[in-house]
Amino acid sequence: MTYEVSRVELADIMPLRVAVLRKGTPATDCNYPEDSYPDVVHFGIIHEGTAIATSTWFMKECPEVPNISAIQLKGMAVAEQLQGAGLGALLIDAGIALANEHQASVAWARARDSAMGFYERLGFVSTGDGFIDGPTAMPHHIVVRTL
Ligand SMILES: CC(C)(COP(=O)(O)OP(=O)(O)OC[C@H]1O[C@@H](n2cnc3c(N)ncnc32)[C@H](O)[C@@H]1OP(=O)(O)O)[C@@H](O)C(=O)NCCC(=O)NCCS
Numbered sequence: 001m002t003y004e005v006s007r008v009e010l011a012d013i014m015p016l017r018v019a020v021l022r023k024g025t026p027a028t029d030c031n032y033p034e035d036s037y038p039d040v041v042h043f044g045i046i047h048e049g050t051a052i053a054t055s056t057w058f059m060k061e062c063p064e065v066p067n068i069s070a071i072q073l074k075g076m077a078v079a080e081q082l083q084g085a086g087l088g089a090l091l092i093d094a095g096i097a098l099a100n101e102h103q104a105s106v107a108w109a110r111a112r113d114s115a116m117g118f119y120e121r122l123g124f125v126s127t128g129d130g131f132i133d134g135p136t137a138m139p140h141h142i143v144v145r146t147l
Helices: 010-021 087-101 113-121
Strands: 005-008 041-047 050-059 070-078 106-112 125-132 139-146
Touching: 005 050, 005 087, 010 041, 010 050, 010 070, 041 087, 050 087, 070 087, 087 106, 106 113, 113 125, 113 139
Parallel strands: 070 106
Antiparallel strands: 005 041, 041 050, 050 070, 106 139, 125 139
């Protein structure tokens, strides 16, 4: 099976975001303020009309490396039964290509500690103190990839 990343609409990915990122969490909705940024890009992998993987990217300063051009990714989610098949890595590749178009110097995310191995495998480094994210109540760290 060959999977392709494309630019999609927020409505296409919201059911997947909620199913994967709001499973057993205090928050039940998965809207982000950044979804309305003018430069926001939602990437999706669509299979038989349904999103099976997604992430959302926008230019935003990283609190751990201020004053340099930075792109943030958020809402990284792969359908549970397809995790570990390389789809997440495809989304990161698409986001890094977008980052290069924007001439961003870093890409960063607020990463769940449970996903840290994924980000490290894709060239991100954990920086700063850990924190508990409000919507998920899960431990997180900021991760940064230098471009
Ligand atoms: C985290 C997530 C997005 C990764 O996507 P994925 O499609 O499962 O990951 P991939 O198959 O592309 O993995 C790429 C590499 O990272 C590794 N990896 C993936 N998830 C990992 C994890 N949780 N811990 C350690 N390594 C991991 C894979 O083994 C693979 O390494 P390899 O190239 O040596 O084989 C996905 O598992 C997911 O949606 N998890 C639940 C939601 C979540 O935690 N989202 C992130 C919020 S910050």
